[in-house]
């Protein structure tokens with residue numbers, strides 16, 4: 001079963017570490033702020049291979065790697 005990154009945007013602080021490290025360019029700026037006012041990111045699911053690099057790098061534990069539905 002394929003694995004994909006899922007981002008909890010309400011915890012995101014917009015540091016973009018995940019965006020910079022993703023080898024598949026599967027994370028992009030969402031173009032909107034979360035409730036705390038941070039510019040959050042989103043996963044382009046079709047591009048993600050579930051490698052987990054973003055999960056490891058996120059300092060705020062916003063990212064899970066989940067089974068694709």
Ligand code: SF4
Pocket residue numbers: 004005021022023024025026027043047048049050051052053054055
């Ligand atoms: S799991 Fe890997 S491919 Fe998917 S968004 Fe994170 S760094 Fe990119």
Ligand code: SF4
Pocket residue numbers: 007011012013014015016017018019040041057058059060061062063
């Ligand atoms: S590394 Fe975490 S806090 Fe930083 S932009 Fe990505 S999801 Fe948001």
